[in-house]
Amino acid sequence: MRMAETAVRREGRAFLSAIGFLTRVRVPAGPADTWRADLARAPRYFPLVGGLIGALTGLAFWACCHVVPVPLAAALALVFEALLTGAFHEDALADYCDAFGGGQTSARVLEILKDSRLGSYGALGLGLGVLVRWSAMAALPLGLIIPACMAAGAIGRFGAVLAMRLLPPAPARESLSKDVGARISDRAVVFSTGLAVLASVPALLVAPVAVFVGIGLAVLPLAYICRAMKRVAGGAVGDGLGAITYIAQALCLVAFAARP
Numbered sequence: 309m310r311m312a313e314t315a316v317r318r319e320g321r322a323f324l325s326a327i328g329f330l331t332r333v334r335v336p337a338g339p340a341d342t343w344r345a346d347l348a349r350a351p352r353y354f355p356l357v358g359g360l361i362g363a364l365t366g367l368a369f370w371a372c373c374h375v376v377p378v379p380l381a382a383a384l385a386l387v388f389e390a391l392l393t394g395a396f397h398e399d400a401l402a403d404y405c406d407a408f409g410g411g412q413t414s415a416r417v418l419e420i421l422k423d424s425r426l427g428s429y430g431a432l433g434l435g436l437g438v439l440v441r442w443s444a445m446a447a448l449p450l451g452l453i454i455p456a457c458m459a460a461g462a463i464g465r466f467g468a469v470l471a472m473r474l475l476p477p478a479p480a481r482e483s484l485s486k487d488v489g490a491r492i493s494d495r496a497v498v499f500s501t502g503l504a505v506l507a508s509v510p511a512l513l514v515a516p517v518a519v520f521v522g523i524g525l526a527v528l529p530l531a532y533i534c535r536a537m538k539r540v541a542g543g544a545v546g547d548g549l550g551a552i553t554y555i556a557q558a559l560c561l562v563a564f565a566a567r568p
Contacts, residue, residue: 318342322349326357330465332394351472352496352503354465358553359507362461365389366454373450382445386438397464397557398434400550402426404533405433407547414540421547437554444561455510456564459519462507464557467530468549469500474534478543515564522560529555 324335325346338346369385376384390398403421409429411417420427426434448456472492511519529552537548 318346319349321346323353323356326350326353330354330357330396331361331392333392349496351469351492352500354469355462355500355504355507358465358557359458359462359503361389361392362457362459362507362557363454364392365461366457369445369457370450370453373453379442379446382442385445386442397550397554398438400547401437401554402430402434403547404551406430408536408540409433411540417540421541421545437558441554441558441561444558444565447565448561452511452515452564455514456518456561459508459511460522460557460560460564462504463523463526463560464553466500466504467526467552467556469497471530471534471537471544471549471552473497475538475544478537478541478545511564518564518566521566522563525559525563526556528559 321338321342324338325343327333328335329347329350337343365385365388368388369381372381372384375381406423406427406429407417407420410427411420445453445457469492473494473496508519533548533552533555534544537544541548
């Protein structure tokens with residue numbers, strides 16, 4: 309009984325660590341001697357947290373649609389999510405585009421990744437990414453808004469989990485991939501897959517084809533960015549993982565918005 313209770317508490321701390329990592333929500337601090345282990349287990353819960361973020365964003369979008377025009381409602385929902393997450397993945401997408409778009413050599417790419425300033429590639433990449441996501445959200449039927457946002461949020465975060473399993477952390481870089489990615493196991497990926505499916509159940513009930521098309525589209529940034537990170541950095545970097553998440557999420561929404 310004591311062992312079971314300890315396991316429950318351990319997984320509970322990992323779930324809270326995932327919430328604290330991916331959002332600005334204040335969560336109870338765990339014991340000082342377990343925080344690193346809790347964070348190492350957190351990625352398995354990323355799809356679930358992503359689904360919850362998507363549900364809240366979708367709910368905000370749905371509610372706003374009853375007050376203001378749909379395009380404005382979509383924009384307000386994205387503002388809400390950026391406040392909820394601290395624009396975590398948006399920042400990663402901009403940094404990735406700056407580094408991998410503007411860097412001509414591996415050394416230059418890694419140098420740009422350390423630079424917090426926003427360049428032209430980052431501005432363009434972030435702008436286009438937000439535009440695609442906003443346009444897709446604005447095109448969603450009212451009844452599909454919350455299920456689609458939930459599934460997209462879960463699938464996008466699951467893409468990052470897969471990338472952390474496929475690639476070792478980049479050498480000599482302190483980042484999410486360094487602290488967490490090296491500890492992703494096959495068992496954790498299976499568990500994470502189950503949570504991604506769970507968060508996608510509402511969408512599977514109303515638009516199953518769109519879910520599978522969205523998964524297929526999400527593979528594209530996963531494959532491309534993993535290849536780029538391996539070639540340039542020798543492993544996964546946090547900004548690349550965040551870029552995978554954001555682009556995969558946007559492409560999933562495109563699948564839901566596509567007309568039959």
